[in-house]
Amino acid sequence: MKFTKLAIxxxxxxxxxxxxxxxxxxHGMVIGGGTVYPELNFTLPDIDIRKESMPAIARHxxxxxxxxxxxxxxxxxxxxxxxFETLPPMTEFPDLGMEVVDILLHGIEHARDKYGLRATLxxxxxxxxxxxxxxxxxxxxxxxxxxxxxxxSAAAGTEFLSIESVGGKEVHDDALVNGDLRAVMFALCxxxxxxxxxxxEHIVAIASKHGAYxxxxxxxxxxxxxxxxxxxxxxxRLFASVVRAITAVRSLVAYECGAVGPxxxxxxxxxxxxxxxxxxxxxxxxxxxxxxxxxMGNLAAATADLWSNESVQNIKLLGGMAPTCYMxxxxxxxxxxxxxSGEGKESALTLRNWLVKSDAGHDPQALIISPESSxxxxxxxxxxxxxxxxxxxxxxxxxxxxxxxxEGGCLPSDPRETSWLQRMExxxxxxxxxxxEFIDEMLEEVDRTKFNPDEYFFGQPHA
Amino acid sequence: MNTLEDLKTAVINGKxxxxxxxxxxxxxxxxxxxxxxxxxxxxxxxxVGERFKRNEIFVPEMxxxxxxxxxxxxQLEPRLVAAGIKPQYTAVIGTVEGDLHDIGKNLVATMxxxxxxxxxxxxxxxxxxxxxxAIDQHKPHLVGLSALLTTTMPAMKDTVAAIxxxxxxxxxxxxxxxxxxxxxxxxxxxxxxxxxAASAVDAARKALAA
Ligand code: B1M
Numbered sequence: 001m002k003f004t005k006l007a008i009x010x011x012x013x014x015x016x017x018x019x020x021x022x023x024x025x026x027h028g029m030v031i032g033g034g035t036v037y038p039e040l041n042f043t044l045p046d047i048d049i050r051k052e053s054m055p056a057i058a059r060h061x062x063x064x065x066x067x068x069x070x071x072x073x074x075x076x077x078x079x080x081x082x083x084f085e086t087l088p089p090m091t092e093f094p095d096l097g098m099e100v101v102d103i104l105l106h107g108i109e110h111a112r113d114k115y116g117l118r119a120t121l122x123x124x125x126x127x128x129x130x131x132x133x134x135x136x137x138x139x140x141x142x143x144x145x146x147x148x149x150x151x152x153s154a155a156a157g158t159e160f161l162s163i164e165s166v167g168g169k170e171v172h173d174d175a176l177v178n179g180d181l182r183a184v185m186f187a188l189c190x191x192x193x194x195x196x197x198x199x200x201e202h203i204v205a206i207a208s209k210h211g212a213y214x215x216x217x218x219x220x221x222x223x224x225x226x227x228x229x230x231x232x233x234x235x236x237r238l239f240a241s242v243v244r245a246i247t248a249v250r251s252l253v254a255y256e257c258g259a260v261g262p263x264x265x266x267x268x269x270x271x272x273x274x275x276x277x278x279x280x281x282x283x284x285x286x287x288x289x290x291x292x293x294x295x296m297g298n299l300a301a302a303t304a305d306l307w308s309n310e311s312v313q314n315i316k317l318l319g320g321m322a323p324t325c326y327m328x329x330x331x332x333x334x335x336x337x338x339x340x341s342g343e344g345k346e347s348a349l350t351l352r353n354w355l356v357k358s359d360a361g362h363d364p365q366a367l368i369i370s371p372e373s374s375x376x377x378x379x380x381x382x383x384x385x386x387x388x389x390x391x392x393x394x395x396x397x398x399x400x401x402x403x404x405x406x407e408g409g410c411l412p413s414d415p416r417e418t419s420w421l422q423r424m425e426x427x428x429x430x431x432x433x434x435x436x437e438f439i440d441e442m443l444e445e446v447d448r449t450k451f452n453p454d455e456y457f458f459g460q461p462h463a
Numbered sequence: 464m465n466t467l468e469d470l471k472t473a474v475i476n477g478k479x480x481x482x483x484x485x486x487x488x489x490x491x492x493x494x495x496x497x498x499x500x501x502x503x504x505x506x507x508x509x510x511v512g513e514r515f516k517r518n519e520i521f522v523p524e525m526x527x528x529x530x531x532x533x534x535x536x537x538q539l540e541p542r543l544v545a546a547g548i549k550p551q552y553t554a555v556i557g558t559v560e561g562d563l564h565d566i567g568k569n570l571v572a573t574m575x576x577x578x579x580x581x582x583x584x585x586x587x588x589x590x591x592x593x594x595x596x597a598i599d600q601h602k603p604h605l606v607g608l609s610a611l612l613t614t615t616m617p618a619m620k621d622t623v624a625a626i627x628x629x630x631x632x633x634x635x636x637x638x639x640x641x642x643x644x645x646x647x648x649x650x651x652x653x654x655x656x657x658x659x660a661a662s663a664v665d666a667a668r669k670a671l672a673a
Contacts (some may be wrong), residue, residue: 046642048617086613088561130563131588173566179523225566234522234570313613416521 001390003382006428007278010373015272015352016337020278023213023260025159027118028081032280032305036337038330039081039122039265039308040068040211040280042323044313049089060314062102065107067320068327073115074330081306082108083265084123086149091126101153120368122160122215123153124264127362130166137167137195137455147202154210159206162215162264167195168250169221170451173311179235179420181427182393184243187440188222189391190435192250194456196315200257210256215409216279217254217379218267221246224292227268227365231293238402239365244400245377248272248389252381255279265308269367272394275378280305287329289321295363298355301368307334321384328347333410364402364411373401386437389398392428399425465489465532467503474507476554477527477535486538496542500579503642504532504539509650515551516661522570543632544654551580555597556607557585558640559618564611567640570660571607578664591625605667608653613639619643620651627652635670639663 019032029037042064047053066084072080086102092099097403101123106117108342128142129135136142150161168191175183196217207214218224223244230240248269261279263270265288270281281304286311294300301307309326318324339439341348352371359366367373380397384390399421405411406418432438443453465485473481476490487500509532511528514520530534554575558568575582583601585593594606605628623636638653648656654673657666 046613046616049614087612088563133586177522177566177569178526179521229522229566233518236521290585416519 001384001386002384003252004278005382006375006378008275008277009375009379011375012349012463014275014303014371014374015348016301019261019274019280020306021280022262023280025079025118025120027079027112027120029081029118031081032111033436034341035078036077036304036307036334037081038072038077038327038329038334039083039262039266040323040330041308042068042086042326043085043311043312043313043355044087045064047315048094049087050095052091054096054211058099058103062107062325063174064314065104066110067324069107069111069115069117069119071320071324071327072119072331073111073117075328077117077331077334079118079120080327081120081122081262083162084306085124085311086126088126088128088131089126090254091146091149092131094145094152097125097194098152098156101158102174105157114455120159121157122162123150123158124162124164125149127163130170134191134450134452135166135170135455136204136452138198138407142261142443148204150203150206150455151209154212156207158212160213160215160262161203162217163199163203164218164220164264165196165199165268166195166221167199168192171446171453172222173225173372174450175449176235179239179426181239181242182431182442183446184246185388185395186438186446188219188246190439190442191451191456192219193253193387194251196253197257198457199332200259204258213261214254214257214259216259216261216263216267216273217251218264218462219251219265219269220264222250223247223269226448227294227345229317230365231295236417237364238417239419239424241368241402242395242398242424244269245272245394246391247380248388249387249394250379251385253274253387262306265306265345265375266310268294268296268365268369268382271303271371271374272378272381274303275375276382282306282308284308284310287333289328296359296366296369299359299366300339300357301305301333302352302371304337304443307337326379364405367405367411368398368401376401386435390436392431395424395428398426464492467494467499468661469508470499470503471507474504474528474535475533477531479527479531482534483538485537490538490542496539496546499535499539500543504535505577505579507530507551507623512574512577512661513552513660523576526573527645528561529577532577534597536594538567550579550665552579552605553581553600553603554599554607554667555583555585555594555603556609557594557597558587558609559615559622560590560610561618562586562610562612563587564609564640567611567660568607568609569610569659571639571663574660575607575667580666581662591622594622595625595629600628603634604671605637606634607663607667608609608638609638610638610643613642618643623651624651629640634664635673637663637665637667
């Protein structure tokens with residue numbers, strides 16, 4: 001493990017707006033340097049994405065960037081991040097994606113000239129490698145197109161590069177619906193870790209070539225899938241919460257490869273990563289209700305350096321187009337946090353603790369990413385000798401935290417749920433001592449029609 | 464001697480090994496294959512489906528039962544074929560072109576299998592042409608389309624149009640997925656919509672009966 005000690009070891013210091021390693025953008029926006037800024041994310045309403053529909057698509061993005069930045073300026077925001085999370089054809093055909101990147105960069109520049117607003121862009125191409133089944137991870141046109149979009153986008157002026165990578169997901173999806181913790185561990189800590197190393201070497205290289213920042217990844221397709229399934233009562237919440245703790249091991253690899261943050265908004269494992277790396281993190285919560293339900297709308301803000309709405313369609317609301325309205329909401333959320341920290345650490349902590357306390361007793365997923373739990377889980381990760389062992393350690397710590405909370409009355413205790421704590425612990429007890437043994441066992445168990453081990457470098461030096 | 468009730472209970476509880484042992488016993492002691500299907504397996508899965516609908520069990524428990532049913536079907540199918548009994552309905556299902564979301568679609572497929580449909584799952588990112596080819600090959604009674612992205616809703620619409628334009632005007636089409644609504648289903652010419660996997664069985668049966 002590259003990180004062997006925590007950047008933030010005292011939960012009191014794990015707080016919004018402040019990261020031990022802040023980042024300064026080209027135009028002087030400091031992320032993690034004391035102020036929380038909005039990060040606006042947006043998407044299209046239902047529209048076919050083809051070359052022919054690009055004029056209509058371009059109009060949407062022009063409208064989004066113009067109106068949303070105008071609203072930000074009207075509300076006296078000194079700086080904002082925009083995130084362009086592409087839609088799959090925009091990565092598959094980088095010319096389409098670049099058309100939007102150019103529109104957004106132009107809008108950002110215009111807002112800087114007109115209002116003095118220091119806005120910047122994060123570009124998050126899609127990881128389309130799983131369009132081929134089983135996924136082809138190490139080459140092929142999907143990987144090439146994705147790297148091309150990263151490269152051209154950074155060359156054009158995008159400052160932050162992110163991705164929601166999918167390595168290991170072909171195994172993880174089934175693992176989740178089957179409640180299979182061993183397969184979760186294999187997907188995240190064996191397959192995911194290997195793929196992240198491969199991918200992030202490329203992204204970091206592209207970023208440094210263009211003077212951009214390799215920002216961070218997210219275990220969205222893993223942890224958030226589990227969270228959504230749990231919220232829909234499809235899998236136990238306690239199981240999904242343990243999965244969340246394990247996802248931190250996978251997402252950490254981006255930082256081990258040189259990512260510097262801000263971590264991607266939908267990575268609810270980010271507080272754990274902030275404690276380990278000291279890098280600033282983007283988070284989303286109550287103001288992302290437009291995108292999905294999350295059981296930690298307030299708590300997620302407790303450690304945020306950027307505060308995001310995750311995604312909203314460009315549709316008309318009474319207050320304006322939806323992205324503009326969401327910009328406004330994010331601005332007010334950030335104002336409150338910045339006002340509290342402006343009054344000093346004690347006020348900042350009071351607000352942070354309210355954010356935590358108002359959610360932590362309602363849902364195990366929230367409890368798991370509270371500052372206290374995050375530091376405990378982070379500690380168990382950095383003390384481990386490999387990612388495999390870190391996954392087991394994170395899961396065990398999460399189970400201990402959840403047991404303490406359910407038995408201590410801090411979380412509701414439903415026997416249908418709590419029986420899973422023992423079930424998961426039993427599975428962890430059965431895990432072999434070494435990763436090699438584990439891989440041998442899992443290669444026998446996993447459905448080979450869905451996954452190709454050769455794509456993960458088994459038996460090769462890179463592994 | 465084992466009874467149909469024993470088989471039903473074993474499937475409900477997801478006891479695959481037990482199911483494996485009970486099946487030959489039942490079949491050798493003269494139970495009609497159709498009775499095993501209709502009086503034990505389908506009712507078992509319908510109990511499981513109901514429990515899931517009422518949030519009494521989670522998906523992993525439901526899938527354990529589904530695997531137990533699959534175990535039984537592996538033994539039962541040759542007998543059903545020999546007796547000339549075909550599944551009442553065949554369904555083709557897939558996630559539309561450009562869309563990779565499949566967890567919801569897989570659950571719908573599981574529920575349909577549990578109710579005795581033969582289900583051909585085409586996977587994700589399925590083009591209209593691939594749906595048409597599967598329709599020609601399998602002659603289904605029902606086609607299920609899933610879409611999770613607002614940007615792939617047009618692909619759903621195009622797929623429904625392609626199916627209709629190919630002359631399959633009576634073929635029942637059921638659609639679903641987070642951004643899909645009842646009114647969108649009607650607008651694009653589908654025969655039904657369901658908001659979740661648990662109600663997809665009723666929605667399919669309703670469309671098929673219409
Ligand atoms: C035939 O008849 C029927 C009948 C009923 C049917 C049916 C068919 N199909 C479904 N149903 C119904 O029954 C099912 C069971 O009850 C239900 O199925 P659901 O699928 O709704 O429910 C499942 C049981 C659980 N739900 C899910 O599995 C979906 C959850 C969310 C979080 C989600 C997930 C998990 C994923 N995602 Co995606 N994802 C989101 C989702 C957010 C949300 N609120 O839904 C959504 C849909 N994704 C989104 C996006 C943007 C994307 N995703 C992407 C990728 C992924 C993952 C791969 C990481 C993962 C999918 C894993 C998988 N194997 O399916 C990308 C697209 C990839 C692609 N080409 O499809 C990407 C573009 C992200 C990116 N930047 O790369 C958003 C869509 C926005 C939009 N414009 O539409 C999104 C709403 C998240 C968000 N808040 O932004 C019902 O809808």
